[in-house]
Amino acid sequence: QKEAAQKRWTISDFDVGKPLGRGKFGHVYIAREKRSNHIVALKVLFKSQLQQSQVEHQLRREVEIQSHLRHPNILRLYGYFYDQKRVYLILEYAARGELYKELQKCKYFSERRAATYVASLARALIYCHGKHVIHRDIKPENLLIGAQGELKIADFGWSVHTFNRRRTMCGTLDYLPPEMVESAEHDASVDIWSLGILCYEFLYGVPPFEAKEHSDTYRRIVQVDLKFPPKPIVSSSAKDLISQMLVKESTQRLALHKLLEHPWIVQNADPSG
Numbered sequence: 082q083k084e085a086a087q088k089r090w091t092i093s094d095f096d097v098g099k100p101l102g103r104g105k106f107g108h109v110y111i112a113r114e115k116r117s118n119h120i121v122a123l124k125v126l127f128k129s130q131l132q133q134s135q136v137e138h139q140l141r142r143e144v145e146i147q148s149h150l151r152h153p154n155i156l157r158l159y160g161y162f163y164d165q166k167r168v169y170l171i172l173e174y175a176a177r178g179e180l181y182k183e184l185q186k187c188k189y190f191s192e193r194r195a196a197t198y199v200a201s202l203a204r205a206l207i208y209c210h211g212k213h214v215i216h217r218d219i220k221p222e223n224l225l226i227g228a229q230g231e232l233k234i235a236d237f238g239w240s241v242h243t244f245n246r247r248r249t250m251c252g253t254l255d256y257l258p259p260e261m262v263e264s265a266e267h268d269a270s271v272d273i274w275s276l277g278i279l280c281y282e283f284l285y286g287v288p289p290f291e292a293k294e295h296s297d298t299y300r301r302i303v304q305v306d307l308k309f310p311p312k313p314i315v316s317s318s319a320k321d322l323i324s325q326m327l328v329k330e331s332t333q334r335l336a337l338h339k340l341l342e343h344p345w346i347v348q349n350a351d352p353s354g
């Protein structure tokens with residue numbers, strides 16, 4: 082893998098296959114590296130669009146951050162290369178695709194499946210926070226599923242090293258904790274809030290503060306207007322965990338290592354993740 086870090090890749094090193102998905106900045110293709118026959122995902126980004134949106138620094142930060150992360154529940158970014166018009170990200174291929182499509186199909190997950198995903202995300206976030214990296218954009222769209230059904234956090238396009246906390250807003254409001262919505266200072270506990278939102282959405286099929294208007298979602302977040310619908314039936318243990326994560330005061334949120342000891346996780350998460 083060492084030589085992969087230094088090697089200068091070009092598109093001719095790959096046999097490019099079918100498109101896997103279309104993102105805002107470009108498409109993702111399945112591809113095979115010719116010499117090793119290694120299957121990867123190739124994300125093709127147009128320089129013109131990156132320049133237009135002024136996200137080059139974000140992309141550089143993502144590549145820098147990702148090059149130091151090695152965890153079974155974090156999608157690898159093996160490297161990148163560019164040509165005249167495009168930047169290519171060489172990514173680990175997640176054979177079972179996007180988690181949000183799976184969630185749309187099933188409507189909501191069983192408590193065992195939800196707890197298994199939440200536990201593996203917690204372990205990945207403990208690893209990231211240990212390296213002073215916060216993801217800041219944990220949501221179903223950024224989660225992929227590997228060949229063995231394991232969850233992979235992808236797209237560190239919004240992650241930061243915690244010493245330079247930026248307040249750039251991003252994407253859907255649903256996942257933002259109060260301090261980010263109020264654009265106050267924020268730290269690793271933002272990922273705990275987002276994990277709580279995710280856990281709720283895994284179990285109910287919708288995020289807890291969803292509302293028609295942005296202004297209503299904003300108000301429900303800052304008031305932590307948390308309600309548990311009668312259907313689907315969800316254990317009180319799961320509700321207890323979610324209630325300990327969706328706490329306005331960031332210092333009062335359940336710590337990730339405490340989450341892994343919570344009865345709902347211990348009784349429902351598959352240890353293999």
Ligand SMILES: O=C(O)Cn1ncc2ncnc(NCCc3cnc(NC(=O)Nc4cccc(Cl)c4)s3)c21
Nearest residue numbers: 101102106109122136139140174175178235236238
């Ligand atoms: O292709 C699909 O839609 C789904 N799919 N299915 C299987 C599969 N296997 C691997 N990867 C997939 N998709 C790419 C996931 C990403 C990982 N890292 C990223 N980083 C990024 O986009 N950075 C970025 C872009 C533009 C600007 C800036 Cl600032 C940063 S995208 C897969």
